[in-house]
Amino acid sequence: MGRRSWVGAGLGAALVGAVGVGLLVAPAGAAAAPVLPPVSPEDLVSSVIAADAPPLGGEVEVDNALGLPAVPGVPQLANGTSAIRVWSGGDGRGRVALPSADGERTLVSDGTTRWAYDSRDRTATRAPAGEGPDRAADTQDPTTAATQAVATLRQSSTVTVDGTAEVAGRAAYQLVLTPLPTERTLLREVRVAVDAETRLPLQLTVLAQGSGDPALQVGFSEIAYGPQDPALFTFTPPPGTTVEDAPARDEARPEGERQGTTVGDGWDRVVIGQAPAPEEGQARPEGAPDLSTLGTPISGPWGTGRVITTAVATVIVTDDGRIAAGAVPQQVLTEALAR
């Protein structure tokens, strides 16, 4: 009897272990592609552009394999996976939380004022709505990110609706933008998953040449439509907080100087700009990364400089202060510089 129950207990424990490990390790599992009525790419794109962002709350997962150098303070830019919590209340009201291991950056917009709160040094930065002190919200929010990509990339690409997918439990159309064969670009494909019902872009996937895994995937891992708690969209600086006003946009970003020229259009567009001149008593403008230590040296008929390559883009910084950047191979950049 002892031996039998012994075996039984062992089997039970093994079963619990197996089930527990399965629950912990197994991903959500790829559901079968939902069946949706067919839609033309034009209709889908226009409905995306026309659709208003409904009130929603959710979690956005950023899977980043761009190969960017790490920028302090913005861990979301470095390679890896990070989760962002977003709430949108419509009418320009929203809240974004960028959690880190022992802190959090919170961005709140109540429609008239934008707040950026950093728990590490307990500072709150205030700016009038419309010109945020931090562009992280614009670049990370899949809604805006995907809408911008659709609008700008449409002229030089084949746009197809390639089946359906399930994203964050929602049935979605897969809008696929592929560069035309004449485009010389590092990008292979851009996929946007669009919610079949609300026409909200749910996921943006960027695939680069020569790699099967996405270079960048930004998308909801959880989403719940519906009215959100209005308290989420107000921000009162807690006691002990340093409140600063964000510098006005034209001060921080001189007009014209950084505007730059573009060479080519579509996927192989190259932007050539002028690096900001170092100011008196300051090595470089605050916040601008030090480019002089990045990349590998390169020279050509256009001069000498350094080239920085990532999975989806190439940047050349010349020694005379010009910057050329684009989602293109290095050769296209040097041609544009030599022009």
Added chain:
Amino acid sequence: MTALATRTPTRTTAPLGRLAAAEVRWVLRRPRTLVLLALLALVPVALGVGIALTGGPGGDGDGDGPGLVAQVAGNGLVLPIAALGLALTLLLPLTVATASADAIAGEAAHGTLRGLLLAPVGRARLVVMKAAGVVTVAVLAVLVVAVVGVLTGLVVVGGPGGTMITLSGTTLGLGEALGRVALVAGWTVVQLLAVAAVALAVSAFTEHPLVVLAAVLGGLIVFGVLAAIPSLEWLQPLLLTSGWGAGTDALRDPLPLGDLVSSTLRALVYVVLGAAVTVVRMRRRDG
């Protein structure tokens, strides 16, 4: 049903409650248990006094102190959560591992386990009784850190009118803040129970208490090393320690429950496995 009705009033086994109470009294009379609990009470006090003396937030540079400690300045109700997080890395597991080591391996080393094994108490009941002592120590240890942390936070560090400032920049009232502390305390107890279950399983296999301590602390260090190796990222969901950062989530607003729930489930799997191994081993043990 009929078996219950015809049961004779004379007992053939000791009631479980009395056994557990006897074990708890026995555990709490051990000087080392009391010393460890007193040392744990010093953790929040030392943190609170240190922070109160060095000044407020942003006083001397940013990002000083490990983890949440920098958040405690001028925000006393964060102190219990920061102290629990700090103690969970080594001190709290050490406490429950000591209790687990004494529970079975310690008795075996003294030769008193044989008497317990010969007593008319089922082996499963013996394990339950021993576990009751360990669970008591785990709960008491967490309570000591949490209660002393709240008191030190309110009295020594102080805060904006008995409120807690979350990482998200919102302000919580005293009641909700205490609720968050209680949540972290309960979550910490479950994590400690996972450590205790594994420690009891090791304890059931050896008669040297030091082996249990070495196994638990060594295991924690190995888990930490494994979690730091990028190519072993797939191993992360299996490691108990990889969920131990989730206590910080209690300081976010709105409260994200995802990581707290998943780390609790992971700990429960460890509890079930450790308890099963302990029971199976104790059934065959003879001294």
